[in-house]
Amino acid sequence: MMMATTTRMLRCVSLVSIVIFAVFVSECSSQRSVFDPVHASIKNDIAQRVELNIWCKSKNTDFGHHRLTYGAKFIWKFKINFWHTTLYWCKMWWTDVNGKYTEGSYAIYKAKRDWDKCENECNFSVRKGGIYRKEMYNDDAYDLVYPWPKRLVTK
Template sequence: MGAPNRGRMRVVLIVFFLGLLSQVSGFLTFLTPKVGVYLINELGPGKKLTLHCRSKDKDLGWHQISFLEMYGWHFRINLWRTTLFWCNFSWYNAGIRYDGSFKIYDAARDEGRCAVLCDWKVRPTGLYAYTNEIGTYERLYRWPVPDKTVSRK
């Protein structure tokens, strides 16, 4: 009877320590950097940008920003450096809707690229991210080809 009980005890201990690790890692996020992400609409005068950003754990909701307006948020990177935020964007130009879904913050990519301040410019030619190493904005994403059948009336 001793061997089966030891096996169960190991499973119980493993589950206990995994639960404890999960709680401690959530508590210890204060040790990780606080990051700010900012998106600015540079689509052109009169062009509104609709966006919906989220991570696995946090939904930031829908927002609409006018030309030259900014939307942003702050968060802490998780201990495993797997923090990921993505956003869905849509905007209209000449009655045609442009849509795209892009990774806006990916800890694996962005800890070196933008560290604690990650600025984005949303332009008609794509999404441009500020990169510390080169000291300027570079296009990371192009808009997908729009579906010509979707238009605003």
């Protein structure tokens, strides 16, 4: 009886070890890993002479208010938590040269949504049409991830 229990325990430990090993091998064999930091950036691509205001934060980190001139970037890095619930939220607003005010809020990074889209490099471009995310394997392609709300306020 004791021998059968010991054999079962050894099989169970072996199986668990194999699963853990397989997970680590798959993570280590890929070029990028969820254990590495994610580098994120938001670039003002709206227009010359248009300043983009952003306020980004997570549950634990508040980056405060930043003003980006045309072509400037806000850059930060972070690690994804164990549960893949890492979330960063940004509020953005700007006024164009004609006085048209645009504002919106967006969950700029959600680990469960974005890991497969950009892995460890998530680059966003803010444009007149909305917020665009750079495609992972195509330097020239961007996907619209958040169009600006239809209701715009004119000052």
